[in-house]
Amino acid sequence: MIDDLEMRRSVEELRLTFKSGKTRSGDWRKAQLRAILRLIQENEDTLFRLLQSELGKHPVESYRDEIGVVKKSADHALTYIDQWMSPKKGRLPLVFFPASRKVLSEPLGLVLIIGSWNFPISLILDPLIGAISAGNTVVLKPSELAPNCASFLANILPSYLDPKAIKVIEGGIDVSNQLLQYKWDKIFFTGSTKAGKIVMAAAAMNLTPVTLELGGKCPVIFDCLPNSDLKVAAKRVASGKWGGCAGQACIGVDYVIVEQKFASTLIEQLKKTIKIFYGDDVKNLKNFSKIINKGHFDRLRSYLEDPAVANSIVYGGSFDDTSLIIEPTILLDPPLDAAIMNEEIFGPLLPVITMDKIEESIEFINSKPKPLALYAFTKNENFKKRILAETSSGSVTFNDTMVQFVCDDLPFGGVGQSGFGRYHGKYSFDTFSHEKAVLERSFYLELEPRHPPWSTFKLEFLRSAYDYNYVRMLLLLLGLKRPSNP
Amino acid sequence: MASDEQQVKNSTATAVFDSDAANSLVKDLRSTFLAGKTKSHEWRLSQLKSLLKMLDENDKQICDALFSDLGKHEMEAYIHEIAMIRNSCKLALKELKDWMKPEKAKTNLGTFPSSAEIVPEPFGVVLVISAWNYPLLLSVDPVIGAIAAGNAVVLKPSELAPAMSSLLAKLLGKYLDNSAIKVVEGAVPETTALLEQKWDKIFYTGNGRVARVVMAAAAKNLTPVVLELGGKSPVLVDSNIDLAVTAKRIVAGKWGCNNGQACVGPDYIITTKQYAPVLIDAFKHNVKKFFGDDPMNSPDISRVGHENHFARLKKMLDDDKISGKIILGGQTDKNNRKIAPTIVLDAPEDSLIMSDEIFGPLLPIVTVEKIEDGIEFIRSRPKPLAAYLFTNNKQLKKNFVNNVSAGGVVINDVTLHLMVDTLPFGGVGESGMGAYHGKFSFDAFSHKKAVLYRGFYGDAPARYPPYTPGKLRLLKAILDGSLFGIIRTLFGFS
Numbered sequence: 003m004i005d006d007l008e009m010r011r012s013v014e015e016l017r018l019t020f021k022s023g024k025t026r027s028g029d030w031r032k033a034q035l036r037a038i039l040r041l042i043q044e045n046e047d048t049l050f051r052l053l054q055s056e057l058g059k060h061p062v063e064s065y066r067d068e069i070g071v072v073k074k075s076a077d078h079a080l081t082y083i084d085q086w087m088s089p090k091k092g093r094l095p096l097v098f099f100p101a102s103r104k105v106l107s108e109p110l111g112l113v114l115i116i117g118s119w120n121f122p123i124s125l126i127l128d129p130l131i132g133a134i135s136a137g138n139t140v141v142l143k144p145s146e147l148a149p150n151c152a153s154f155l156a157n158i159l160p161s162y163l164d165p166k167a168i169k170v171i172e173g174g175i176d177v178s179n180q181l182l183q184y185k186w187d188k189i190f191f192t193g194s195t196k197a198g199k200i201v202m203a204a205a206a207m208n209l210t211p212v213t214l215e216l217g218g219k220c221p222v223i224f225d226c227l228p229n230s231d232l233k234v235a236a237k238r239v240a241s242g243k244w245g246g247c248a249g250q251a252c253i254g255v256d257y258v259i260v261e262q263k264f265a266s267t268l269i270e271q272l273k274k275t276i277k278i279f280y281g282d283d284v285k286n287l288k289n290f291s292k293i294i295n296k297g298h299f300d301r302l303r304s305y306l307e308d309p310a311v312a313n314s315i316v317y318g319g320s321f322d323d324t325s326l327i328i329e330p331t332i333l334l335d336p337p338l339d340a341a342i343m344n345e346e347i348f349g350p351l352l353p354v355i356t357m358d359k360i361e362e363s364i365e366f367i368n369s370k371p372k373p374l375a376l377y378a379f380t381k382n383e384n385f386k387k388r389i390l391a392e393t394s395s396g397s398v399t400f401n402d403t404m405v406q407f408v409c410d411d412l413p414f415g416g417v418g419q420s421g422f423g424r425y426h427g428k429y430s431f432d433t434f435s436h437e438k439a440v441l442e443r444s445f446y447l448e449l450e451p452r453h454p455p456w457s458t459f460k461l462e463f464l465r466s467a468y469d470y471n472y473v474r475m476l477l478l479l480l481g482l483k484r485p486s487n488p
Numbered sequence: 489m490a491s492d493e494q495q496v497k498n499s500t501a502t503a504v505f506d507s508d509a510a511n512s513l514v515k516d517l518r519s520t521f522l523a524g525k526t527k528s529h530e531w532r533l534s535q536l537k538s539l540l541k542m543l544d545e546n547d548k549q550i551c552d553a554l555f556s557d558l559g560k561h562e563m564e565a566y567i568h569e570i571a572m573i574r575n576s577c578k579l580a581l582k583e584l585k586d587w588m589k590p591e592k593a594k595t596n597l598g599t600f601p602s603s604a605e606i607v608p609e610p611f612g613v614v615l616v617i618s619a620w621n622y623p624l625l626l627s628v629d630p631v632i633g634a635i636a637a638g639n640a641v642v643l644k645p646s647e648l649a650p651a652m653s654s655l656l657a658k659l660l661g662k663y664l665d666n667s668a669i670k671v672v673e674g675a676v677p678e679t680t681a682l683l684e685q686k687w688d689k690i691f692y693t694g695n696g697r698v699a700r701v702v703m704a705a706a707a708k709n710l711t712p713v714v715l716e717l718g719g720k721s722p723v724l725v726d727s728n729i730d731l732a733v734t735a736k737r738i739v740a741g742k743w744g745c746n747n748g749q750a751c752v753g754p755d756y757i758i759t760t761k762q763y764a765p766v767l768i769d770a771f772k773h774n775v776k777k778f779f780g781d782d783p784m785n786s787p788d789i790s791r792v793g794h795e796n797h798f799a800r801l802k803k804m805l806d807d808d809k810i811s812g813k814i815i816l817g818g819q820t821d822k823n824n825r826k827i828a829p830t831i832v833l834d835a836p837e838d839s840l841i842m843s844d845e846i847f848g849p850l851l852p853i854v855t856v857e858k859i860e861d862g863i864e865f866i867r868s869r870p871k872p873l874a875a876y877l878f879t880n881n882k883q884l885k886k887n888f889v890n891n892v893s894a895g896g897v898v899i900n901d902v903t904l905h906l907m908v909d910t911l912p913f914g915g916v917g918e919s920g921m922g923a924y925h926g927k928f929s930f931d932a933f934s935h936k937k938a939v940l941y942r943g944f945y946g947d948a949p950a951r952y953p954p955y956t957p958g959k960l961r962l963l964k965a966i967l968d969g970s971l972f973g974i975i976r977t978l979f980g981f982s
Binding site for chain 1: 524527561563566567574593594602606607609700703704707710715730733734736740744778779780786788789880885889891895896898899904905908910912917920921935936937938939942944947956967968
């Protein structure tokens, strides 16, 4: 628990720093971005070790999902920040002449970024890159469920980044609640739907805009595929389910829908893939993360307590309490009213739901809250179009899983219960900016009809102005046209 | 027959719009939406065309309602409400096809080979809560955006403009598709019932106090919101200006826009002690020129919207702290809800008139030593919806634009940025969040869905376990986006 006074002082210091204008300068922002790059480069091994011990992540996974993501983000921001910071100018209709217009991006001020535990480095540093690029001062609140990573960030950041502008405040729910009492200019939250509601309710007290990156049950629609593609597709589904923190990822595959007749083919291929990727001894799985803590471990185990659910297990199902590892598990058609089919699983249990026709998957998915990501493996172009038009999700990826995350040009965010707002690439910059409209006029060429006292002539003139009917305006002004009767 | 009609009217009048009714309404609209009707380009166009027809065929009724509610002159009704809505409709009709098209997005080596696009889709069922001061504009403009984006809409017009509220209920009911667009009239109980429902987006125009209630209600369902609020929009006036044009623009912008009751209307003036007398004279001259010798009773000036607002403004005028500082106007007529154009010089910072958004015909003038002090004065206060500067001084312009945060900024004019549909219109901080107008309206009511298309070839083994140091090196090169780096790694140089 952080001392109230200390927290207040920190927040006050950040406000003063912002007021001083220091964070507005492009040079300051670039210096911070370069510092982030140095931070991850110089501490790569430490980060690998931390992520391995805290979450069981293999360095390749850690690089792909955390370190590499941050590096790519910072590089991208450094390349484009000048462009992002420059005002967007444009033309105006003649009726406004003489005038000019532009949209200027300005920082919101003091922002709060609350991170999540499953990607404890990238889900804090990636939004931070956006906040800094946009010129804000920042408080980072890393997740207490990954305490070693949180401490690491708290200790290391001040030696790389400007401590008067960027601060890390560690702690649990108490600290989060304390922080939420302050007036922020923006809150960026990654986490659960339940916590998202609390954050937004707190933000409402101060009219603080928020970005909520939440989750949901990300489905995979798995159409029948020829053998040549089945292998690759199965790899991608497996990797999308078990390769991202053992299923504990917001865009991780939650469940698969497949046609009844294709189910066993798919499941067999998945089993083969699991063995190659991870092995099949729960005490000795390779390249596989653990469950973050006992609470979540027990939660996942409880899904299988329902005998009907337990009976649907066709692969895996072993739990190792000591290492908190749950082996990759496949269930075939568990009851649809079971908890496992109604809550975000966030773990390595994969329900496979069968339908008579794959097209029925659309209705099934629509009966559930809108997910953060929707995956569809199909070569049927019409089906793709239907999926796009008839379902709603944060994003849709065809014939792959998870990789949309690395596209800087694609907005990353949810819709409905999976959240709102977005980031990545320029969207990160925008999410932490206010787009200020600026209109500049000159004094000459004053159009008298704009002003009272009102008359029929002025009404006609302004009607013409709104219609951009310059000829009529001119004729009226020159007295060559009379206003018609009202 | 008359008594049957009367009976029906009575029963609908006394039927309470409660939570159940609201729930049922949302359910119906959701069915309409899920059936896909509102998504088609044709449907959206047909609704927008109907709206245009509605405006053209009923402009007299609209002007009458505005006059009844607000004493608004036909000119203001036309140029600030009807014309703006017509233009909004016309723009949406013209651009909709383009707006609906997916936007191509670039992909990088990390997902090669792939293609990507961003597809706009409607949120679903949205709620628009409007305000009383521009009751046509602030109701229909967001609805245009909602329709253009393919949503089903419920509009809750302000009960403080009752003539317009009932006219909107009648006209929208007559001209638009009732299975997808509905008007719910009423006050706090009806609004509360509506806010208890699960919406896919809420668009609220009004004040900060109610906005907090709206956002808190939205939080229960994680509903994204646009809040178009207000604030004290300051006007900083330098001495290096064209005085005649400046004074005209400010006087027209203050009292010619619903008599000060506009969210972007000039709230107060800041100028130097030295220049104030000159400026005040110019203001007085223009008030007379525009509104005559008895401005309070000029037909070209609107009434105060509501009794409560009249009482609020009267309280500001009666505030001891400004006694002796009223240098123009100050007259009030309670029966007709009229207050004369009033100027107050150097009201103390803790006076009512300097604390709350005025939203009325009172214009405080704050004087400072140096004009730059004005910028600091503005910055020390909550961010307003608009901030205005009159000057020819380039440096002052630059300073103001870069350092004053507001929804929008206008140099050498007031309120005009509203009419530029290529500029986003919205607030920041206390003045709100989100924006609309033009394409921004379409965007405000759309979810931009990211779509990535991949094929099965070109699968990089480096993605999959078992992981090796070689795979790590390759992955680094791929994420770096360096083709050269990838080649080097593949050839074993790294």
